[in-house]
Amino acid sequence: MSHPAHPELARTGPIAFAGSPIDRADLIRVDPEALAARMDWRAKVLLLDGLLPQIGEDGMLQWGTLADVDPEAELVFLGLLEEKACFAAVPDDGATGPAYAMPRAWAAIQQLSPPDLAIYGGARSLVDWHARHRFCARCGSATKPAKGGWQRNCDNCQAQHFPRTDPVTIMLVENEGRLLLGRQPRFPPRSFSALAGFVEPGETIEEAVAREVWEEAGLRVRDVEYIATQPWPFPSQLMIGCYSQTDETEITLDVEELEEARWFTRDEVEHAVSHARGYEDDGVETAFTAPPPTAIAYSLMHWWLEKTK
Amino acid sequence: MSHPAHPELARTGPIAFAGSPIDRADLIRVDPEALAARMDWRAKVLLLDGLLPQIGEDGMLQWGTLADVDPEAELVFLGLLEEKACFAAVPDDGATGPAYAMPRAWAAIQQLSPPDLAIYGGARSLVDWHARHRFCARCGSATKPAKGGWQRNCDNCQAQHFPRTDPVTIMLVENEGRLLLGRQPRFPPRSFSALAGFVEPGETIEEAVAREVWEEAGLRVRDVEYIATQPWPFPSQLMIGCYSQTDETEITLDVEELEEARWFTRDEVEHAVSHARGYEDDGVETAFTAPPPTAIAYSLMHWWLEKTK
Structure with a gap:
């Protein structure tokens, strides 16, 4: 099933960071075989510099392939864009400060088109959550990503952790x-x-x-x-x-x-x-x-x- | 400053668990001296059996004093009720299952009056969060409560953690x-x-x-x-x-x-x-x-x- 058209815009008019063109494809996310089948040379990887977007000369988000990321990095599945699987790699460190205290991030987000802003925003939230939640809050053990990066599991106490909003x-x-x-x-x-x-x-x-x-x-x-x-x-x-x-x-x-x-x-x-x-x-x-x-x-x-x- | 009157009810009419009569008293929360001054014989402690409410023969939530709780337990400051400071103790274990899978909790919440339901719900969320978040998700070290239980701090990596909603x-x-x-x-x-x-x-x-x-x-x-x-x-x-x-x-x-x-x-x-x-x-x-x-x-x-x- 393809993703539905977005519902009517908010009554304010367009809202920045909303309206992502990515189909979250929950059926792939929860199916390890389907997910593995998408992790080949066709997969797109959102290129990030830590948590910053890499923006091309055309002002667009830059994408690479799985060959462009550290093989040790944790990968999250963002969903499908024009039927292609999209991923992003979790950086070493997250960040919690406000955007206006991050001049490079602040400048970058003023440049992006509305769809790119929404793609970047969703990806940033998710990879940052992983970077800041590598351990189990319940027992302190290291956790592992699951369900394409929409969950982390603790093998020690069996707790499941979900991205925070x-x-x-x-x-x-x-x-x-x-x-x-x-x-x-x-x-x-x-x-x-x-x-x-x-x-x-x-x-x-x-x-x-x-x-x-x-x-x-x-x-x-x-x-x-x-x-x-x-x-x-x-x-x-x-x-x-x-x-x-x-x-x-x-x-x-x-x-x-x-x-x-x-x-x-x-x-x-x-x-x-x-x-x-x-x-x-x-x-x-x-x-x-x-x-x-x-x-x-x-x-x-x-x-x-x-x-x- | 006393707490303002609650805003008009939602357009659905009353909503269960909303409308708590407790004043969250954020100025006390963030002031360790003011908080310590409230922790005396006048303080009220919400009596819980793990995460379940203790309900009296009158159908009301039962309250005790600080003498009623384990001196080792972490305490959270719920706020002020008729100018009295209200606390609750963090139980050993939290719980994540749905309410309808917890027959005793489900039965208890059908009994409580609207204000008691709101007090209990707010307290349950907060103490359960502490019970399930005793470790730092960023580095795995043990954390300590701060700001009357509205924050946990990691002394190892300096991360601050906040109750999740x-x-x-x-x-x-x-x-x-x-x-x-x-x-x-x-x-x-x-x-x-x-x-x-x-x-x-x-x-x-x-x-x-x-x-x-x-x-x-x-x-x-x-x-x-x-x-x-x-x-x-x-x-x-x-x-x-x-x-x-x-x-x-x-x-x-x-x-x-x-x-x-x-x-x-x-x-x-x-x-x-x-x-x-x-x-x-x-x-x-x-x-x-x-x-x-x-x-x-x-x-x-x-x-x-x-x-x-």
């Missing part, structure tokens, strides 16, 4: 036509974005949104609404984009998390988003630097601007 | 007034529920829904819509409830995952849900056994029945 809420908060945005100390100068935080065990998406806005800005929100999600590969978050409203305006900042949080008018957001998109440089300084189009925070702001037109 | 999509699929429901081989006899599957690295919620329905039933869906989430503590899933439609009706079953999948009419779903709620026993056999009200699949069916009234 951490749900994170990221939220617009509106008060009477203005948006609450914040900046972490590590952001580039003048950059502001939507508040965000991990969903914890024991709470819903809506509860996580309310808790994060309360913890970081001291505001009580109402009418939390789900807008869109983004798979974010630094290292492997499911960014759950939401919109909420508040009747409160006085911000109580959590200085451990944020350096500053402020209300921005619709005009200020529109101006900053236009600059971030690169369509407009009117020479007038924006009130803040908006996130780039690769970030779901950008997509949420864009959605909000359309909604409030 | 796995996003899972669970979806209603409608074709012209009928719902697609399936049964796994391990389900109790006659039980059918919504299809479900883990969100993988590199995909959105909507893409995960489309992939799961394609993989398990061979149907292409459109118009995927987010409805509600539930924190499910067996062991720690974020159940993301969605609704979708399909124009296709011929099911191609993935026999590795499902024993059966069928279309059910609105009348059949309504009858089964009424029985599951316990409001109605008309003596007529239902077409299938619906999930209990503690499952988000029940809430989704209830939402759909209201929507299609």
